Amino acid sequence: xxxxxxxxxxxxxxxxxxxxxxxxxxxxxxxxxxxxxxxxxxxxxxxxxxxxxxxxxxxxxxxxxxxxxxxxxxxxxxxxxxxxxxxxxxxxxxxxxxxxxxxxxxxxxxxxxxxxxxxxxxxxxxxxxxxxxxxxxxxxxxxxxxxxxxxxxxxxxxxxxxxxxxxxxxxxxxxxxxxxxxxxxxxxxxxxxxxxxxxxxxxxxxxxxxxxxxxxxxxxxxxxxxxxxxxxxxxxxxxxxxxxx
Amino acid sequence: xxxxxxxxxxxxxxxxxxxxxxxxxxxxxxxxxxxxxxxxxxxxxxxxxxxxxxxxxxxxxxxxxxxxxxxxxxxxxxxxxxxxxxxxxxxxxxxxxxxxxxxxxxxxxxxxxxxxxxxxxxxxxxxxxxxxxxxxxxxxxxxxxxxxxxxxxxxxxxxxxxxxxxxxxxxxxxxxxxxxxxxxxxxxxxxxxxxxxxxxxxxxxxxxxxxxxxxxxxxxxxxxxxxxxxxxxxxxxxxxxxxxxxxxxxxxxxxxxxxxxxxxxxxxxxxxxxxxxxxxxxxxxxxxxxxxxxxxxxx
Amino acid sequence: xxxxxxxxxxxxxxxxxxxxxxxxxxxxxxxxxxxxxxxxxxxxxxxxxxxxxxxxxxxxxxxxxxxxxxxxxxxxxxxxxxxxxxxxxxxxxxxxxxxxxxxxxxxxxxxxxxxxxxxxxxxxxxxxxxxxxxxxxxxxxxxxxxxxxxxxxxxxxxxxxxxxxxxxxxxxxxxxxxxxxxxxxxxxxxxxxxxxxxxxxxxxxxxxxxxxxxxxxxxxxxxxxxxxxxxxxxxxxxxxxxxxxxxxxxxxxxxxxxxxxxxxxxxxxxxxxxxxxxxxxxxxxxxxxxxxxxxxxxxxxxxxxxxxxxxxxxxxxxxxxxxxxxxxxx
Numbered sequence: 001x002x003x004x005x006x007x008x009x010x011x012x013x014x015x016x017x018x019x020x021x022x023x024x025x026x027x028x029x030x031x032x033x034x035x036x037x038x039x040x041x042x043x044x045x046x047x048x049x050x051x052x053x054x055x056x057x058x059x060x061x062x063x064x065x066x067x068x069x070x071x072x073x074x075x076x077x078x079x080x081x082x083x084x085x086x087x088x089x090x091x092x093x094x095x096x097x098x099x100x101x102x103x104x105x106x107x108x109x110x111x112x113x114x115x116x117x118x119x120x121x122x123x124x125x126x127x128x129x130x131x132x133x134x135x136x137x138x139x140x141x142x143x144x145x146x147x148x149x150x151x152x153x154x155x156x157x158x159x160x161x162x163x164x165x166x167x168x169x170x171x172x173x174x175x176x177x178x179x180x181x182x183x184x185x186x187x188x189x190x191x192x193x194x195x196x197x198x199x200x201x202x203x204x205x206x207x208x209x210x211x212x213x214x215x216x217x218x219x220x221x222x223x224x225x226x227x228x229x230x231x232x233x234x235x236x237x238x239x240x241x242x243x244x245x
Numbered sequence: 246x247x248x249x250x251x252x253x254x255x256x257x258x259x260x261x262x263x264x265x266x267x268x269x270x271x272x273x274x275x276x277x278x279x280x281x282x283x284x285x286x287x288x289x290x291x292x293x294x295x296x297x298x299x300x301x302x303x304x305x306x307x308x309x310x311x312x313x314x315x316x317x318x319x320x321x322x323x324x325x326x327x328x329x330x331x332x333x334x335x336x337x338x339x340x341x342x343x344x345x346x347x348x349x350x351x352x353x354x355x356x357x358x359x360x361x362x363x364x365x366x367x368x369x370x371x372x373x374x375x376x377x378x379x380x381x382x383x384x385x386x387x388x389x390x391x392x393x394x395x396x397x398x399x400x401x402x403x404x405x406x407x408x409x410x411x412x413x414x415x416x417x418x419x420x421x422x423x424x425x426x427x428x429x430x431x432x433x434x435x436x437x438x439x440x441x442x443x444x445x446x447x448x449x450x451x452x453x454x455x456x457x458x459x460x461x462x463x464x465x466x467x468x469x470x471x472x473x474x475x476x477x478x479x480x481x482x483x484x485x486x487x488x489x490x491x492x493x494x495x496x497x498x499x500x501x502x503x504x505x506x507x508x509x510x511x512x513x514x515x516x517x518x519x520x521x522x523x524x525x526x527x528x529x530x531x532x533x534x535x536x537x538x539x540x541x542x543x544x
Numbered sequence: 545x546x547x548x549x550x551x552x553x554x555x556x557x558x559x560x561x562x563x564x565x566x567x568x569x570x571x572x573x574x575x576x577x578x579x580x581x582x583x584x585x586x587x588x589x590x591x592x593x594x595x596x597x598x599x600x601x602x603x604x605x606x607x608x609x610x611x612x613x614x615x616x617x618x619x620x621x622x623x624x625x626x627x628x629x630x631x632x633x634x635x636x637x638x639x640x641x642x643x644x645x646x647x648x649x650x651x652x653x654x655x656x657x658x659x660x661x662x663x664x665x666x667x668x669x670x671x672x673x674x675x676x677x678x679x680x681x682x683x684x685x686x687x688x689x690x691x692x693x694x695x696x697x698x699x700x701x702x703x704x705x706x707x708x709x710x711x712x713x714x715x716x717x718x719x720x721x722x723x724x725x726x727x728x729x730x731x732x733x734x735x736x737x738x739x740x741x742x743x744x745x746x747x748x749x750x751x752x753x754x755x756x757x758x759x760x761x762x763x764x765x766x767x768x769x770x771x772x773x774x775x776x777x778x779x780x781x782x783x784x785x786x787x788x789x790x791x792x793x794x795x796x797x798x799x800x801x802x803x804x805x806x807x808x809x810x811x812x813x814x815x816x817x818x819x820x821x822x823x824x825x826x827x828x829x830x831x832x833x834x835x836x837x838x839x840x841x842x843x844x845x846x847x848x849x850x851x852x853x854x855x856x857x858x859x860x861x862x863x864x865x866x867x868x869x870x871x872x873x874x
Contacts (some may be wrong), residue, residue: 044841048747049746050743050746050747069746069751070746070747071745071746071747071750071751071752074746074747074748074749075749079747079748080747082744082747086741086743086744087741087744088737088740088744089740089741090736090740090804091733091737091740094732098733099730099733099734099737099745099748099750100748100749102730102733102734102751103734103745103748103750104748105858108728108731108734108750108755108757109730109731110729110730110731111725111726111729111730111731111732112725112726112729113729113730114725114728114729115728115732115733116730117728118726119732148546155744155748156747156748158748159748159749161648205592226790278824292663294792342839342843345843346842346843349842351609351662351797352609352799353662353799353842355795356795356796356838356844357838357839357843359792359796360796360834360835360836360838360839360842361835361839362835363831363832363835363838364831364832364836364839365837366831367829367831367835368832370829371829416865422826449668454683475609477788477789480760481670481674481788484667484670484815485667485670485671488663488664488667514597518682518683518684519678519679519682521681521682522675522678522679522682525671525674525675525678526675528671529656529668529671529672529675532660532664532667532671533656534669536659536664536668537585537664
C-alpha cells in the first residue's frame with residue numbers, strides 16, 4: 001500500500017532522513033522505531049507532505065505522492081496523529097472531530113448550513129468508538145492529557161483514512177492509559193480494516209502490536225522485517241536495543 | 246524653437262544627477278529613522294508605531310531649541326540636544342509602558358504604540374499649537390556637483406546615512422553592549438541565565454533607537470515644514486524599509502533606503518505625480534520576491 | 545450570580561432572539577424621536593459596525609493580520625462614486641457592483657498575502673493598501689486626486705438622512721445575519737480551526753491558503769458594502785478613507801470590543817463613535833483621551849471589553865484561551 005524508496009531530506013546540509021526504505025502492506029500494523037533523532041518524525045512529515053523530500057519517492061496505492069501538499073495527500077486516504085498534542089483548542093471535542101469529517105466529505109466550503117446539525121451521527125460514531133462520547137461537549141483543552149491524545153487519534157479517524165499514521169500514540173500516558181490505547185489501536189485495525197503505521201518509544205508496545213517493524217538510525221533504514229527477526233538482528237541490537245533496553 | 250523646448254523636457258544627465266542627490270538626501274534621513282527602528286524591532290521584537298512620533302518630536306524640539314539659542318549656531322545646538330531630549334523621553338516611556346508589552350500578543354503591541362501616537366499628536370498640539378513651524382537653513386547656499394546645484398545642507402544629510410550605519414555597525418560588533426544585544430536576539434534565556442540583565446539591554450536598545458529617530462527629526466527640520474502629520478507619514482515607509490530589508494538588519498535597511506531613494510528620484514522624472522506611489526510599489530514587489538526581507542532577518 | 549447569568553444566556557436562545565428583535569424594532573422606530581444629526585450618527589454607527597465586523601472575519605475568525613482593511617471600504621466607496629457618476633449603469637446596479645470591486649481588489653491582495661505569515665502578512669497588506677491610497681490620492685483624472693469626488697449622483701430618493709438610515713439599517717442587519725450564518729457554517733468552523741491550528745488543518749485535508757483567501761475576499765466584500773452605505777449617506781468621498789490611520793482606528797474598535805466574539809467589533813465601533821462625538825464637544829483633544837483609555841485597556845483588559853464581560857460570565861466553565869493567545873502572538 002505504501003512504498004518509500006531511497007528517501008532523503010536535508011536541512012541546510014544536515015541529513016535528517018538519509019535513505020529511508022519502507023514497505024507497508026494493506027491491513028498491516030507497522031512500527032517505525034529508532035533512537036531519538038533517528039528521523040522518525042521527519043519521515044512521517046515527509047509521507048504526509050508537511051515536508052518536501054530532497055530525494056527519493058513515496059508511493060501510495062501505486063501512485064506517486066512525493067511532494068504533494070498535505071491536504072491533497074490527506075484526501076487520498078492518509079491521515080495522521082501528532083507526537084505533541086495537536087488539536088483545536090478553542091473548539092469542543094465534538095467539533096474537533098466534526099471538522100475532520102466535514103473536510104473528508106468535502107463540505108467545508110459550505111457557507112450556509114448550520115454546522116450544528118451536520119455529521120452528528122458520524123461524529124458520535126467515532127467518539128463512541130474511542131470512548132469520548134460522554135465528553136463530546138467539553139472544550140477540547142479541558143480533557144486530561146491521555147484523552148487529548150485519544151482525541152488526536154479521533155480527529156485522524158474522522159478523515160476515514162485507509163492508512164493511519166500515529167506518531168508516538170502513547171507518549172506520556174500512564175501505564176493504564178497505554179494499555180487501553182493499545183487495545184483501541186488493535187480494535188480499530190480489525191474493525192475498520194485500517195492500515196496503521198506508528199512510531200513508538202516503548203518497545204513493549206511495539207512488540208505487543210506490530211506485525212512488522214522498520215528500524216531507523218541516523219536517518220537510515222537499517223532493518224525491516226517481522227518482530228522476531230528484528231529482535232535477533234545483530235545490527236539492530238548493536239544500534240538500538242543494546243543501549244536502550 | 247519648438248525643438249529646443251521639447252529637448253528641455255527630456256531629462257538630461259545633469260538633471261538626473263541632481264534628482265539623484267536630492268532623492269538620496271531624503272533616503273538617508275529615512276535610513277537614519279529606519280535604522281533606529283530596525284534595531285528596536287530586531288532586539289525587542291515590537292512593531293513600534295511611536296517611532297514616527299519620536300521623529301516628529303525630534304523636529305519640534307529642534308525648532309524650540311534652535312529658537313532658544315537663536316542665530317546660526319541654534320540649529321547645531323538643536324541637532325545635539327533635541328535627540329537627547331527625545332532619548333530621555335523614550336527612557337521614561339520604556340520604563341513605564343513598553344516593557345509591560347514585550348511578551349504580549351503582537352496585535353496588542355501594535356495597538357499600544359498606536360495609542361501612544363494619538364496621545365503624542367495631541368500633546369504636541371497642546372505644546373506647540375497647530376500651525377506649522379519652520380527652521381531656517383543653517384548652511385544656506387548651494388554647491389555645484391557636476392554642473393548641478395545642490396543645497397549645501399544636503400551634503401550633511403548625505404553624510405548622515407553612512408555615518409549612522411558605520412556607528413551602528415561599530416556599536417553592534419565592537420562594543421560590549423552591542424554584543425549583548427546580538428546575544429539577546431539569538432537567545433534571550435541564555436543571556437538571562439548568564440546573569441546579564443536583559444531588561445537593561447532592552448532599555449538601552451529602545452533609547453538608542455529613539456535617539457536615532459530624534460536625529461532624523463532634527464536633520465529634516467530645516468528642509469521642511471514641521472507639522473503634526475509628519476510622524477504618520479514617515480513611519481509606514483520606515484517600517485517597510487525595516488521589513489523589506491530584513492528585520493533587525495541595519496545593512497538591509499541601508500540597502501532598501503538606497504532603493505527607495507533611487508526609485509523615488511527617478512520615478513519623479515518619469516511620472517512626477519506618482520512619486521508617492523513608488524516606495525509602496527517597490528516594497529510590495531520586493532516582499533513578493535523575498536517575503537522575509539532582502540537580507541537576513543533576525544526574527 | 546454570574547454563572548446564573550451565563551446559563552441564562554447560554555440556554556435561553558429564544559430570549560436572545562427576542563432581544564435582537566427588540567433592538568431592531570427600537571432601531572426602526574427611534575428616528576422619529578431623534579434629531580437629524582443623531583440619525584446621521586446612528587447611520588455612521590451602523591455602517592462602521594458592519595465594517596468592523598467584516599474586518600473581524602479575517603482578523604478574529606481567520607487568524608490573519610490585515611493591517612489595512614479600510615482600503616476595501618474606500619475602494620467600495622470610490623467604486624460606487626465612479627460608477628454612479630461616470631458609468632451608464634443603473635444606480636441600483638452600481639450599488640451592487642461596488643462591493644464586487646472591493647472583493648476583486650481583496651482577491652488580488654489576498655492572493656499575494658495569504659502565503660505570508662503573521663507580521664509579514666500585515667506588512668504586505670499595509671504596503672499594497674498604501675499603494676492603492678497613493679494611486680487614488682494622485683490620479684486626478686480618474687479619482688479626483690486629493691480633492692476626492694463630491695456631489696455623487698446618488699438617486700434623489702436616498703437624499704434624506706432618514707432614507708440613508710433605513711437603507712443602512714436593512715443592509716447592515718442583513719449583512720450581519722449573513723456573516724453570522726457564514727461563521728457558523730462548516731466554512732466558518734473550518735476557518736476557526738485554520739486560525740487555531742493551521743498545521744493540523746492541512747493534515748485533515750483543508751487547503752488553508754484557499755480557505756483564508758476566501759475569508760479575506762468575503763471580508764473585503766462586506767467592507768465594500770459598508771463603503772457603499774457611506775456614499776449613500778455622505779455623497780462624497782476623499783482619499784483619506786484609504787489612509788492607513790483609518791485602518792488603525794478600525795483595529796482599535798475591533799480590539800476594544802473583543803475580536804473573539806461576534807458582536808464585539810460592532811460594539812467597539814459604537815463606543816468609539818459615541819465617544820468621539822461626546823468628547824469632541826467637550827475637548828478638541830479627544831484623541832488624547834482615547835489614546836490614554838486605550839493604553840489603560842491594553843495594560844489591564846487585553847481581551848477587550850466584551851471579551852472581559854464574557855469571561856466573567858463564563859468564569860464557571862473556565863474557558864481556555866490558549867488558542868487565541870497562540871494565534872495573536874504568532
